[in-house]
Amino acid sequence: MPTEYLFFSGKGGVGKTTMACATAVQQADAGRRTLIVTTDPASNLADVFEQPIGHQVTPIAGVPNLWAMEIDPDKATEEYRERILGPFRLLMPEDVLKVLEEQFRSPCTTEMASFDRFVDFLDREDFDLVIFDTAPTGHTIRLLELPVDWSQHIEESAKGSGQTCLGPVQAIQESKAKYDRAIALLTNPGHTRFIFVLQPEQTAIFETERSATELRRIGVESQELIVNGILPAEVCDQPFFRKRYEMQQRHLTEIRKRFSLPVKEMYLRDREVKGVASLREVAQDLRGTSRASSVLSASVAGIATTELPHAMNPATLTGLLVPRNGVSKSIFFAGKGGVGKTSVSCITAVHLAQQGLKTLLLTTDPAAHIGQVLDVPVGDQPAPVAGVPCLWAARIDAKRATEEYKARILADARARYSEEMLLAMREELESPCTEEMAAFDKFTEYADSDGYDVIVFDTAPTGHTLRLLELPFDYSQQVELMVTTTEESGALRAETRARLNRIIARLRDPDRTVFAFVVYPESTPVVEAHRASLDLAAAGIPTQLVVANQVIPTEQATNAFFRNRRAMQLKYLDEIERRFGFPVLVLPLLDREIRGLPVVEQAASLLFTEPALDDGGVVAAMA
């Protein structure tokens, strides 16, 4: 029997790891030698199995036949780097080594290193089943697309300059064979199945559809869905949750209609799944034998507290969001797709515009939910939003930005270079790095503009992007001497450096830039957000705000099921405050989706004017 591969994909917090672990336990119990691997930097495999795991294959206690490993992207990069650099440590001059090490911090290398590690597992033959609890959707798809992208890139480059982003073609022919083998495995339905885990909500439907299409495009046909977090009808015994229940059921119907894929339905639990025993319960539900376990466990877990942790002082909040002294302010909302980042961006933008501040709302989200939330069309150019004076909105289309970027570079080159050269450039621009550069380029164009009092960005640049920006910048200082062989290149470099300098200074200035994370108060999203904030901090950018979305209002937690869930949320609100060191801004769960101006305004009043909610308004100053 050839090894079977199972990929679990989905955003942080949808229960992907739980589903992957439950499946792993069940398969191991059935006697198959099973390995579960996570490539998610925010992995909580260790939490779920209640034992340390880490960057090596580790047997799981209490489950014979089961092993687990958490791939650490930093470690993977380090291993990859040492494999190449190790032999030179003695010979290379100090400063050359330093530059080399810097280079290995580039996102390209990190991605390659993780992918390399990942492909290693596709070559394992000592397991019957390898389960990948993969990184959140976008990243995963990119990871899976890489073999196709790189090998195409390599093939095309072999015809041309013989060079790629990865190095000369000769040097990576061996890798090409490895990537081709990876593609063959991934696209073979007899070997590989791809399972999307999603919650019954609109954004998740769009995103899953997009991912499913992208995967089909690279030839991965064998796909299944698990819809997780469905509210059990019997606990929705009052109007507030009844309404949410009905909303979910409508989305479920849509999911069944839209996807011609096998769909498994999993119910929301009143507590976290931890330990092998509870994983076995989930596995039973997954096999469809019963769903009793999920609902009947809803006895009160003995928590009486209804107090919210320290809410944020309204004056502090205003100081954070409202520009002062005529200096414009950029507010970035970061967070995984589906956590309500777009809603929070819209709510904030509408709120600030209504205070008379000239506000621009910008998204890089290809699905452009801004338009749906505000109920107005949003295009490529900033346009006024009907019904909200002072508010403008626009969407950055990454694909289009990439095309524009390529076209601009090639147009500049056309005047002075040969056809052959243009061909070589075009080929080089096909590299996966270009898209990231192009999106950032577009992004800085707006961040750099001073035409608005406030610019609210739905989706912030990642720490990675910022590092990409900083890196060449750092070593440009060292390299400057040699590459400025002409006056022209010297001038160009100076100009670019000044522009980047300005943007970096702006992003690092807490008076001009506010970085905020939107999370669900649950384990994985909080860990992920915190990790991302550390990346940002490494790039010199402090995180100033965390918005916790979908917090169950205390007056709606009328039965044991929802009281338990609320207690779990409160635990993670505490956790956010502990990790970030400042109070959390809370957006309570509403009984409807945030769509259309009236609902946005209602949400704004909940988010901004009653930040202490209903829990006695414990007010704390910012740390």
Next chain:
Amino acid sequence: MAKPQVTIEIFDPPMCCPTGLCGPTIDPALLDVHEAILRLEREQNGATRVVRYLLAQQPAKFMEYPEVLERLKRLGVNALPITTVNKRVVKDRAYPTYEELAAWMNRGAGQ
């Protein structure tokens, strides 16, 4: 034309790719040298080979020629880019022009 094969090698400064298109700054000097190489190869009809090495991908190459290593040790990365003809350094700290490349080519050795 049975001219002896001339091998020109360029040791690039640190960057993502040889045309420099990947980074936030696109340096015309990088594009110019690439164009010069293409032109030379076209005109020489394959009689010459210009090979480029990247520090991040082929560090071993930078250690291979004593003259290259010596400059790296003395000047650090500031010595780059270094150009060699048949393993002898002919230029450092700047990229060669088309005219230089063509001259080295025709002389058959870089003295």
